[in-house]
Amino acid sequence: MKSLLIINRQAPWSGPGAREALDIALAGGAFDLPIAMLFLDDGALQLMPGQHPQKLQQKDLGANLQALPMFGVDSLYVSARSLAERGMPQTSLTLPAEVLDDTALRALIERYDQVVTI
Amino acid sequence: MKFAIALFAAPHQPSSRRALRFAQAVIAQGHEIVRLFFYQDGVYNASSAVVSGQDEIDLPSQWREFVDQHQLDGVVCIAAALRRGALNDEEAARYSRTAASVQAPWQLSGLGQLHEANQIADRLICFGGA
Numbered sequence: 286m287k288s289l290l291i292i293n294r295q296a297p298w299s300g301p302g303a304r305e306a307l308d309i310a311l312a313g314g315a316f317d318l319p320i321a322m323l324f325l326d327d328g329a330l331q332l333m334p335g336q337h338p339q340k341l342q343q344k345d346l347g348a349n350l351q352a353l354p355m356f357g358v359d360s361l362y363v364s365a366r367s368l369a370e371r372g373m374p375q376t377s378l379t380l381p382a383e384v385l386d387d388t389a390l391r392a393l394i395e396r397y398d399q400v401v402t403i
Numbered sequence: 404m405k406f407a408i409a410l411f412a413a414p415h416q417p418s419s420r421r422a423l424r425f426a427q428a429v430i431a432q433g434h435e436i437v438r439l440f441f442y443q444d445g446v447y448n449a450s451s452a453v454v455s456g457q458d459e460i461d462l463p464s465q466w467r468e469f470v471d472q473h474q475l476d477g478v479v480c481i482a483a484a485l486r487r488g489a490l491n492d493e494e495a496a497r498y499s500r501t502a503a504s505v506q507a508p509w510q511l512s513g514l515g516q517l518h519e520a521n522q523i524a525d526r527l528i529c530f531g532g533a
Contacts, residue, residue: 287522294533302533305443305483312514318522399521402532403411403443 288319290397296327297346298338303331306403307349314356321360322353323393324382329367332378350380364390404434407524409517410445412531414462419448422530423465430473438476438520441509445531446484449477452504470508478520481511 291310295302306328313320324332331350338345353361361382368375368384375384385393394400406429412418429436441449448466455461470477484505485494491511495503505511521527 289518289521289527301483301486302443308482309442309514309517313518316515316518318518399527401409401527401529 286319287398288321288396289313290394290400291320291322292394292400292402293322293324293328293331294326294402295331297331297333297336298341298343299327302403303328303346304349306401307346307353309401309403310353310358311349311356314353314358317357319360320358321362321393321397322358323385323390324361324363324367325390326364326367327371329363329371329373332363332380332382333373334377334379347379353380362390362393404526405437405524406434407437407440407517407520407527409440409442409527409529410448410531411443411529413444413447414450414453414466416444416531418531419445419462420460423462423469425528425530427469436473436475437523438478438516439470440517440520441477441479442483442514442517443531444487446479446487446489449479449484449509450489450504451506452502467508475508477509478512478516479505479509480517481513484511 293306297303310320310322362385363382365384365386410422453463489505490503491505492503
């Protein structure tokens with residue numbers, strides 16, 4: 286089976302991008318495909334605790350994110366540089382994502398057969 | 404070689420034109436396109452309601468002709484299309500909407516179609532992602 290890495294670069298409330306990247310992962314997880322997700326750039330903000338989507342009249346993206354491991358998508362990664370740029374501590378993320386430096390990030394992308402960036 | 408082609412950008416974005424030119428080159432060089440998959444704003448490329456200026460290219464028409472001519476499998480993500488108002492007759496009836504803008508050769512279907520195409524294809528080529 287071909288493996289797929291989804292690179293999720295969208296801030297959680299900037300439009301449908303974050304949810305649509307997530308939907309690709311959830312759909313693939315339902316088919317038991319080897320799928321990983323990397324939170325990169327503004328995508329890292331999706332892992333920030335203490336968000337209040339109801340104040341923006343948005344559905345809670347966090348619930349869908351928490352569903353990833355349940356759908357068999359448990360290879361989750363986040364860029365150390367993206368977290369640092371946004372002042373996000375590596376220790377308080379809403380998902381158990383592995384924090385990767387730039388070298389590890391390159392190796393990760395190399396490891397997957399196919400890559401989708403949203 | 405077998406290609407799956409995914410398009411995420413609207414027809415007025417340069418990525419959509421590049422995707423079509425790439426797809427045409429794939430066929431011209433004797434390769435196979437296992438599926439076109441339109442997602443996010445890419446769904447508008449399947450809309451018959453897009454009107455271009457007379458001196459501008461009409462990308463949705465060019466896509467339609469290309470898919471018809473080569474009998475390709477053209478799939479539009481149904482969830483992405485519904486939230487952008489790109490419906491076929493069946494969905495327009497289901498949700499009591501007055502307009503349908505997606506017709507054959509396009510099919511509305513789920514994201515599973517993207518994953519299935521990825522498994523069959525040697526290469527997934529994406530256009531218009533972030």
